[in-house]
Amino acid sequence: MFSLIKTIIDRDPAAKKNIFGVLEIILTYPGFHIMCLYRIAHFLCKIKVPVIPRLLMFIGKIITGIEIHPGAKIGKRFFIDHGSGVVIGETTVVGDDCTVYQGVTLGGTGKIKGRKRHPTIGNNVTIGAGAKILGPIFIGNNVKIGANAVVTGDVPDNCTVVGVPGRLARITDFELLKDPTDYIHLLDPQKVLLDQLEKRVKRLEEKS
Numbered sequence: 001m002f003s004l005i006k007t008i009i010d011r012d013p014a015a016k017k018n019i020f021g022v023l024e025i026i027l028t029y030p031g032f033h034i035m036c037l038y039r040i041a042h043f044l045c046k047i048k049v050p051v052i053p054r055l056l057m058f059i060g061k062i063i064t065g066i067e068i069h070p071g072a073k074i075g076k077r078f079f080i081d082h083g084s085g086v087v088i089g090e091t092t093v094v095g096d097d098c099t100v101y102q103g104v105t106l107g108g109t110g111k112i113k114g115r116k117r118h119p120t121i122g123n124n125v126t127i128g129a130g131a132k133i134l135g136p137i138f139i140g141n142n143v144k145i146g147a148n149a150v151v152t153g154d155v156p157d158n159c160t161v162v163g164v165p166g167r168l169a170r171i172t173d174f175e176l177l178k179d180p181t182d183y184i185h186l187l188d189p190q191k192v193l194l195d196q197l198e199k200r201v202k203r204l205e206e207k208s
Contacts, residue, residue, distance in 0.1 A: 011079050128146050140155055
C-alpha cells in the first residue's frame, strides 16, 4: 500500500507530498482503491478460491468504474490515473512501472478458453486516455501509446504509437533506424504512402 501511495505522489502532479495529500489519496483516488482490492483478489485467485475474487473486483468496479479481472497479472508500481472506464482482461500481463489513463482497454480477442487472449505489456509503458490494446500481442518496454490509439499488433521497445489503427510515430531505438544518428525519426506509414503518391503524380504530370 505504501509503495502505491509513493507511486501516485511521484507520478501525479496533483498529489501533495504531505499528510493531507496521503489522506486524499487513500480516501479519493479510485486507482488506489481498485489496486488494493486487486492485490487481495489476485492472491485469492492464485490459490483458487472460487467466486470471492470476482465478487471483490465487481464491488471495486461499482465503486471506481475500473474493471480488472482478478486473473490478470500486474507488476509493481502500476498507476491508474483518473481511471474511469479502464478495463483489464483475464489473461493480461502488465510489467513494472506502467501508467494507464481513463478509458483504456487491455482487451481480448477470441472465445477459446485456456489460451491467452489479452495483451502483454512490458515495463515502463504509458497508455494514453481511451487507447485500446487488443489481442494476445506484445507491447515492448518504454513504449508510449497515444490517446485513443487502437493497437492490434506487436510494438517493439522504445516506440511511440498513435492513430487508428495504431502505427509507429517515433522510434528511439537506434538499432531500428537506418540512420543511427536519427533518433527522433517520424515513421508514419500513411505519410510515406502519400509522399510516394505525390511523387508519382508529379512524374506523370511532367510526362504529359
